[in-house]
Amino acid sequence: MKTDEHADFEHRVQENQRTVYRIAYSVLRNQEDAEDVTQETFLRAHEKLAALRDPARFRTWVAQIGRRLALNRLRTNARARRREQAATSSVEPQAIDIAGIAEDRVFAERVRSAIDRLPGKLREVVMLSAIEDLDHADIARVLQIPEGTVRSRLHLARKQLLRTLDQ
Amino acid sequence: MTNCREHDAALDDVAAGAAANIDFATHLRTCAGCAAELERRRALLARIDEVTRALMNVSLSADIVVHVDRPQPWRIAVVGAVLAAALVVLFVAGHVLRGPVSGQTVVTWQSPTADLLRPTESVLDTRAL
Numbered sequence: 319m320k321t322d323e324h325a326d327f328e329h330r331v332q333e334n335q336r337t338v339y340r341i342a343y344s345v346l347r348n349q350e351d352a353e354d355v356t357q358e359t360f361l362r363a364h365e366k367l368a369a370l371r372d373p374a375r376f377r378t379w380v381a382q383i384g385r386r387l388a389l390n391r392l393r394t395n396a397r398a399r400r401r402e403q404a405a406t407s408s409v410e411p412q413a414i415d416i417a418g419i420a421e422d423r424v425f426a427e428r429v430r431s432a433i434d435r436l437p438g439k440l441r442e443v444v445m446l447s448a449i450e451d452l453d454h455a456d457i458a459r460v461l462q463i464p465e466g467t468v469r470s471r472l473h474l475a476r477k478q479l480l481r482t483l484d485q
Numbered sequence: 486m487t488n489c490r491e492h493d494a495a496l497d498d499v500a501a502g503a504a505a506n507i508d509f510a511t512h513l514r515t516c517a518g519c520a521a522e523l524e525r526r527r528a529l530l531a532r533i534d535e536v537t538r539a540l541m542n543v544s545l546s547a548d549i550v551v552h553v554d555r556p557q558p559w560r561i562a563v564v565g566a567v568l569a570a571a572l573v574v575l576f577v578a579g580h581v582l583r584g585p586v587s588g589q590t591v592v593t594w595q596s597p598t599a600d601l602l603r604p605t606e607s608v609l610d611t612r613a614l
Contacts, residue, residue, distance in 0.1 A: 448538045484529060
């Protein structure tokens with residue numbers, strides 16, 4: 319790889335690592351696993367960079383790779399599965415920060431629990447839409463579903479959260 | 486005038502961002518209770534969205550390091566030299582270690598008869614005796 323191309327790739331890693339990490343986290347719900355997947359995502363991306371026809375689509379492309387790798391890990395890693403189940407009943411260190419931001423630890427935990435209880439397809443859209451760098455079109459490309467489906471799932475999910483948390 | 490209960494589902498829909506239909510919009514204009522309820526649900530949903538964003542506000546513990554080897558000029562030179570040396574060693578070793586291959590002519594054997602039978606000038610001239 320030429321030095322210019324290498325520098326360009328490094329720049330793209332810097333630009334997109336947080337988004338990929340958060341997508342992996344939305345699937346895995348575990349920071350360590352999400353970091354591993356993020357690292358692996360960029361290694362895969364580097365190996366297959368020639369397959370990317372449109373460089374402008376790099377972000378969506380790595381996001382798709384990251385999500386796929388995260389799903390693979392979730393399926394095959396029994397430990398990750400146990401952690402996901404444990405996440406519904408335990409507060410991880412990150413939750414302390416969440417409580418600080420939400421100014422209500424109890425409410426934050428209720429929201430987290432309500433999200434965990436959403437059907438998978440709705441939960442995925444809710445969590446991806448909470449990633450600041452992703453708009454509906456990005457989410458549609460990452461999930462490989464129509465943009466309208468993203469909107470309708472998000473609408474359903476938010477209504478369901480509203481009903482759950484308004485009790 | 487429509488009953489407030491009839492609009493309960495619409496309250497959630499509109500709070501979640503959908504447009505109010507004409508019937509519900511008309512009701513909202515005339516019912517302060519439903520308008521207040523809509524605002525309460527909107528505020529709750531905004532709070533839910535805020536917490537959800539915070540929940541996803543996770544950060545990497547460190548930047549991802551790209552472990553990709555850059556081709557360094559000195560490295561190319563060293564690798565080239567090592568490869569060249571290896572080729573030389575293989576070439577020499579191949580010639581030294583390789584014995585005669587069966588079927589290959591190593592030496593052409595010639596009968597000495599032809600040379601021995603050829604007359605030379607030093608042959609004794611018997612006529613001079």
